[in-house]
Amino acid sequence: MVFFASRSDSIKQKVVRALNAAAITPETAWEQFAANIRNRAHQYREDVDSGAEAAGFIDVDGQMTELGFRFLNACERTRSANNPQPIAILRRALLVEGDLLAFLHYVHSISDQAFRRDELRFVDRDQMRFQSFEYRVHLLDELSETLQVAARSRRRPGRQRPPLEGEFITLRHLGLVGNFRIGIGLEINWPAVYGAIEMGLS
Secondary structure, three states: OOOOOOOOOOHHHHHHHHHHOOOOOHHHHHHHHHHHHHHHHHHHHHHHHHHHHHOOOEOOOOOEOHHHHHHHHHHHHHOOOOOHHHHHHHHHHHHHOOOHHHHHHHHHHHHHHHHHHOOOOOEEOOOOEEOHHHHHHHHHHHHHHHOOOOOOOOOOOOOOOOOOHHHHHHHHHOOOEEEEEOOOEEEEOHHHHHHHHHHOOO
């Protein structure tokens, strides 16, 4: 899990800018960075627990499942969670146990209906640039209000993510989706999706 990405508003970037400007000492920088980790430790634990439960790696009591042990053993054998075997287990687990396969089918169906009516929907026609935020809002509206298969999460304080950002980041990291395209919306890598499903957990 990457705790601090290279977002421009991350604590890491703020500390680096302050250090470069000689506004703080290296000791103060470490203190600020460590304090942020400590303050957010509970949130990280909740994120990791809910993700592991969604993948079927732990049960509702927080105990590791057979699938969780299989993933852990694959990580230990290959010495990385990013090697092909652990990634294959994680892909299939999230698609099947985490219902991301159903999510991708809903996204495809909603997108198909939207673009059949207007191929240039969600496009800034002056610059011919796809407006992914408006597209994501449409997807979430359809998922939560029309199909009633998704709940809207409570808004957290701080920087607001675009709708469905967590799902898209996860799917992109696993190589299951690409970017957004005019007339298509989210590019879904169907061969990789069904390859992960068919591969099973042998």
